[in-house]
Amino acid sequence: MLKDSFGRVHDYLRISLTDKCNLRCHYCMPENVCFLPQKSLLTKDEILEVAEVFVSDFGVNKIRLTGGEPLMRKDTEEIIESLSKLPVELVITTNGVLLDQFFPLFKKIGLQSINVSLDSLNPIKNRQITRRNYFERVEQNLRIGLDLGFNIKVNMVVMRGINDDEIQNFVNWTKDEPIHVRFIEFMPFDGNNWNWDKVVSFKEILDEIEGVHSIRKLEDKPNGTSKAYQVEGYEGTFAVISSITLPFCGGCNRIRLTADGRLKSCLFSQYETDLLSPLREGIDFRSFVKQCVQEKSAERGGLVEFYHRNAKSEYEKGRCMTSIGG
Ligand code: SAM
Ligand code: SF4
Numbered sequence: 001m002l003k004d005s006f007g008r009v010h011d012y013l014r015i016s017l018t019d020k021c022n023l024r025c026h027y028c029m030p031e032n033v034c035f036l037p038q039k040s041l042l043t044k045d046e047i048l049e050v051a052e053v054f055v056s057d058f059g060v061n062k063i064r065l066t067g068g069e070p071l072m073r074k075d076t077e078e079i080i081e082s083l084s085k086l087p088v089e090l091v092i093t094t095n096g097v098l099l100d101q102f103f104p105l106f107k108k109i110g111l112q113s114i115n116v117s118l119d120s121l122n123p124i125k126n127r128q129i130t131r132r133n134y135f136e137r138v139e140q141n142l143r144i145g146l147d148l149g150f151n152i153k154v155n156m157v158v159m160r161g162i163n164d165d166e167i168q169n170f171v172n173w174t175k176d177e178p179i180h181v182r183f184i185e186f187m188p189f190d191g192n193n194w195n196w197d198k199v200v201s202f203k204e205i206l207d208e209i210e211g212v213h214s215i216r217k218l219e220d221k222p223n224g225t226s227k228a229y230q231v232e233g234y235e236g237t238f239a240v241i242s243s244i245t246l247p248f249c250g251g252c253n254r255i256r257l258t259a260d261g262r263l264k265s266c267l268f269s270q271y272e273t274d275l276l277s278p279l280r281e282g283i284d285f286r287s288f289v290k291q292c293v294q295e296k297s298a299e300r301g302g303l304v305e306f307y308h309r310n311a312k313s314e315y316e317k318g319r320c321m322t323s324i325g326g
Pocket of ligand 1: 021027028066067068069070093094095115116117155156157184185186187188189192321322325326
């Protein structure tokens with residue numbers, strides 16, 4: 001078991017398959033982004049080797065594939081197929097642009113739960129946020145996914161003055177669709193122009209929804225990051241991921257592997273453990289993994305509270321989100 005010094009057991013591994021992406025969401029990817037060189041990315045076999053060790057030696061029972069955009073890698077299909085043979089719950093977070101090409105594979109291997117990012121239901125605004133023009137394709141793929149019976153969560157990063165006027169539209173979407181909308185508080189990373197004024201808090205989101213709808217609280221998963229609700233009589237649900245105003249570090253069971261083979265014990269941690277070098281040099285990397293988890297900070301990767309006056313500069317010192325793997 002991967003237990004840290006606070007007794008938290010880490011059984012959920014998030015693997016970033018690539019830092020590249022076919023969108024350029026301004027809250028995620030810096031304008032002048034530099035991608036990792038190809039030779040520093042974990043190969044398919046290296047990803048499988050690391051994943052196998054995490055499952056067999058460290059008790060990991062859930063793997064999420066993310067990125068960048070995980071469906072963009074040329075060998076993503078082979079990676080997914082191989083990982084699906086491990087005794088884990090395999091899930092994915094994607095921007096949805098290429099989903100239609102993967103539905104048959106997901107059905108075949110039993111990958112049932114898909115998180116899709118969609119920050120606006122307005123095509124023009126969507127184009128402004130993503131700096132690309134794929135809204136219709138994503139919308140269409142969501143329709144197909146729902147019709148095929150996948151369990152679909154839609155991630156919407158709420159930003160004041162940008163898309164916070166759409167909260168009710170997203171909630172209304174859950175009326176007749178079995179869709180799970182997750183409102184995410186805007187988090188600071190390198191190059192994403194974060195500031196407090198743009199954060200719409202958990203409380204504000206909930207107050208706005210409660211002002212219009214009668215809602216009920218749903219049970220949350222033990223290590224879950226979101227607080228789930230449902231409008232009375234609606235088919236779908238909604239939840240809020242309150243990383244900023246109500247962090248959930250106490251129950252954290254997640255560890256991250258970046259596309260270039262660095263282990264991060266926290267999304268915000270500025271310390272990384274290099275697994276790529278030992279892998280390529282044929283050195284047993286298990287003790288490095290244990291040390292990384294053992295040294296995990298209690299909260300926010302050991303950085304200051306978000307409202308601290310130095311927060312913006314401290315959080316901007318780390319990697320950008322596409323390079324960490326969300
Ligand atoms: N490309 C995929 C996607 O967009 O779903 C996977 C990678 S993306 C980095 C993973 C998640 O991180 C997405 O749901 C995205 O909305 C979220 N994300 C990115 N930047 C964020 C930020 N600054 N604050 C909150 N969530 C963010
Ligand atoms: Fe790409 Fe996802 Fe980041 Fe948007 S949120 S730029 S889709 S990695």
